[in-house]
Amino acid sequence: MTKPAGQLRILIVDHHLVVSAGLRLLIENQAGLKVVAMASNETEALAFAAVESPDVILLDLDLGGENGLTFLPKFRDVAKNARVLVLTGLRNSEAHQEAMRLGAMGVVLKDQSAEVLIKAIKKVHAGEVWIDRVTIGNVLNDMRRKDSKHRDPDEDKIICLTRREREVISLIAEGLKNKQIAARLFISETTVTHHLSSIFSKLDVSDRLELVIYAFGHNLARMPG
Numbered sequence: 237m238t239k240p241a242g243q244l245r246i247l248i249v250d251h252h253l254v255v256s257a258g259l260r261l262l263i264e265n266q267a268g269l270k271v272v273a274m275a276s277n278e279t280e281a282l283a284f285a286a287v288e289s290p291d292v293i294l295l296d297l298d299l300g301g302e303n304g305l306t307f308l309p310k311f312r313d314v315a316k317n318a319r320v321l322v323l324t325g326l327r328n329s330e331a332h333q334e335a336m337r338l339g340a341m342g343v344v345l346k347d348q349s350a351e352v353l354i355k356a357i358k359k360v361h362a363g364e365v366w367i368d369r370v371t372i373g374n375v376l377n378d379m380r381r382k383d384s385k386h387r388d389p390d391e392d393k394i395i396c397l398t399r400r401e402r403e404v405i406s407l408i409a410e411g412l413k414n415k416q417i418a419a420r421l422f423i424s425e426t427t428v429t430h431h432l433s434s435i436f437s438k439l440d441v442s443d444r445l446e447l448v449i450y451a452f453g454h455n456l457a458r459m460p461g
Contacts, residue, residue, distance in 0.1 A: 243270050244268055245292075246357065247273050247281070250299070277300075286314040289318070291319065292319050293318050293320045298324065321356055322343045324344075336445060342359070365444065408451070
């Protein structure tokens with residue numbers, strides 16, 4: 237389906253119709269945002285995603301008798317360009333982490349402000365990962381509990397990082413993309429890519445999200461204020 241230039245198309249997946257209707261009003265009150273469909277279960281969600289080709293999918297994890305985590309990866313098959321943003325009332329850090337692992341670009345809690353939701357939608361649409369302080373805090377607390385009785389096993393890995401690699405990590409944590417990092421450090425994008433490959437190998441992480449979480453957990457970057 238062809239969309240108007242500059243318009244961001246959104247699919248809402250929530251089994252509470254009143255919630256979906258309220259979200260629609262909130263979202264469409266913002267210039268350039270359009271809700272193209274509202275689904276209440278997996279079948280509807282995948283069908284609408286295939287037909288409407290949304291830019292962003294707002295997915296609740298608790299869909300009554302269904303769990304959004306079970307079909308989250310399927311969105312890649314029917315709407316490969318869509319970004320999934322989890323919007324949930326579940327305060328379960330393990331579920332949030334699993335959603336990110338399965339392909340979600342971020343998590344927003346339903347009791348957060350409308351401004352936070354709109355900002356998250358736009359950030360995710362731009363290709364950035366949305367990790368708010370609540371989610372980061374939960375992840376870090378889990379990490380600290382696991383390591384509280386042991387010497388940090390990653391100390392040797394961190395020592396191996398070069399000064400430049402630490403700079404790249406800090407900028408990644410700020411949300412900068414490779415092109416922006418290259419400009420900030422006066423190096424080429426290819427060099428940034430090489431640095432990232434080295435960082436991923438040294439720290440044993442597989443993507444930018446894991447790197448950001450690792451960096452916050454090991455004081456390689458400052459959490460956003």
